[in-house]
Amino acid sequence: MAKKRKKDQNIFPWAAGIFVAGMLLFSPKRSQARGSVVYDDRYSDFSLARSTTASYATRLLSDIDKIIVHHAGVEGQTAEDYARYHVNTKGRPGISYHLVIEKDGLAVIGNPLENVPWHTSGENERSIGIVLSGNFDETQPTPAQLRTLELVIRDIRNQLPQPIEVYGHQDFAATSCPGDNLYPLLNQFKL
Numbered sequence: 490m491a492k493k494r495k496k497d498q499n500i501f502p503w504a505a506g507i508f509v510a511g512m513l514l515f516s517p518k519r520s521q522a523r524g525s526v527v528y529d530d531r532y533s534d535f536s537l538a539r540s541t542t543a544s545y546a547t548r549l550l551s552d553i554d555k556i557i558v559h560h561a562g563v564e565g566q567t568a569e570d571y572a573r574y575h576v577n578t579k580g581r582p583g584i585s586y587h588l589v590i591e592k593d594g595l596a597v598i599g600n601p602l603e604n605v606p607w608h609t610s611g612e613n614e615r616s617i618g619i620v621l622s623g624n625f626d627e628t629q630p631t632p633a634q635l636r637t638l639e640l641v642i643r644d645i646r647n648q649l650p651q652p653i654e655v656y657g658h659q660d661f662a663a664t665s666c667p668g669d670n671l672y673p674l675l676n677q678f679k680l
């Protein structure tokens with residue numbers, strides 16, 4: 490599905506974006522966004538499941554030095570599924586990523602960058618976790634997903650003055666994540 494994109498719109502900080510989103514109308518164009526607010530064509534806050542009692546630790550944005558890319562490892566699931574799984578099944582404060590990039594290229598905000606969700610053991614305090622929906626050991630990421638990933642990485646680097654390197658989960662753990670078909674594509678985003 491093709492979407493119009495506002496490439497030069499600065500969406501950071503996300504917390505402010507979510508606040509602004511709260512003042513915008515619900516999008517009638519995006520059926521999967523029913524009941525949620527849409528900040529712009531690329532970023533959406535789906536009001537994902539989160540704990541009412543627990544919250545992730547926070548950090549300074551200056552602590553961040555990397556982006557770690559993941560895949561969902563399953564087909565057919567979306568941000569709302571991951572959030573429900575992390576909160577209801579795993580008992581976590583919220584979805585364990587900062588951002589989800591869906592098959593159609595929509596980026597769903599999971600946490601503000603100040604939050605420290607648990608996506609890569611030993612690296613959470615210093616990294617931004619981005620997951621792409623799909624299982625890229627078996628399928629290919631969509632062109633829309635790769636385009637959004639590129640734009641998101643650019644946005645993050647524009648927002649944070651320090652160098653931000655891009656890695657795959659498998660650089661830090663014994664896992665195939667983010668999949669054989671996505672991992673080599675991350676080279677184009679290296680500093």
Ligand SMILES: [Zn+2]
Binds near residue numbers: 558559664666
């Ligand atoms: Zn992973």
